[in-house]
Amino acid sequence: LQRMLSLAVEVDKSPNCSSCKIADVIFPFILNIPLRSQREVFLNTMESQLLRCKLLEQLFQHSCDVPTTLPLSLAKILHFLSYSSVLLPYQDETATWQRWDEMLEYLNLLLMSYQNVILAFPLAGHLRSSLNDRMDLIIQKVKPRLQADDDISQLDVQLKIQNLISRMQQVLEQPFPLQITEKLHLFQ
Numbered sequence: 001l002q003r004m005l006s007l008a009v010e011v012d013k014s015p016n017c018s019s020c021k022i023a024d025v026i027f028p029f030i031l032n033i034p035l036r037s038q039r040e041v042f043l044n045t046m047e048s049q050l051l052r053c054k055l056l057e058q059l060f061q062h063s064c065d066v067p068t069t070l071p072l073s074l075a076k077i078l079h080f081l082s083y084s085s086v087l088l089p090y091q092d093e094t095a096t097w098q099r100w101d102e103m104l105e106y107l108n109l110l111l112m113s114y115q116n117v118i119l120a121f122p123l124a125g126h127l128r129s130s131l132n133d134r135m136d137l138i139i140q141k142v143k144p145r146l147q148a149d150d151d152i153s154q155l156d157v158q159l160k161i162q163n164l165i166s167r168m169q170q171v172l173e174q175p176f177p178l179q180i181t182e183k184l185h186l187f188q
Contacts, residue, residue: 073149
């Protein structure tokens with residue numbers, strides 16, 4: 001399945017457009033996957049980094065308390081850090097800290113996937129281009145084009161992390177489990 005999805009993204013003249021269309025179809029099914037472990041296996045085994053980005057973007061957009069129209073970028077990922085809720089279907093039986101842990105896991109996965117789409121060598125920034133165009137861009141050694149929303153500062157990251165920590169402290173009312181602390185450091 002993952003190989004077929006990857007090929008479906010790649011054969012289109014616009015992988016960015018096809019990944020959006022495929023993500024629109026798959027997204028309702030992801031919401032109905034009953035176990036976190038099953039959701040993680042599905043997302044972690046995706047061969048297409050671009051499709052994974054689109055699915056995770058939809059997941060966060062779906063659970064975001066304050067929707068945004070930003071394109072997928074580092075600024076949008078920070079927005080998700082600040083405004084995403086932690087409730088997905090089938091999570092009712094899990095402890096609150098585990099829901100935060102899952103959200104941070106997916107946020108880190110989104111960040112890593114996005115970095116792979118934008119900066120992965122030798123395809124740096126070209127995964128959104130068709131295969132034909134991609135080969136020409138690689139041969140010509142064209143540098144990736146970063147978006148204006150990818151220009152964030154360390155201070156932006158620290159402020160958003162502090163905002164999230166404050167939100168979690170209000171909800172959890174206890175020290176953070178080690179898993180959450182590790183995921184926050186990894187994200188930062």
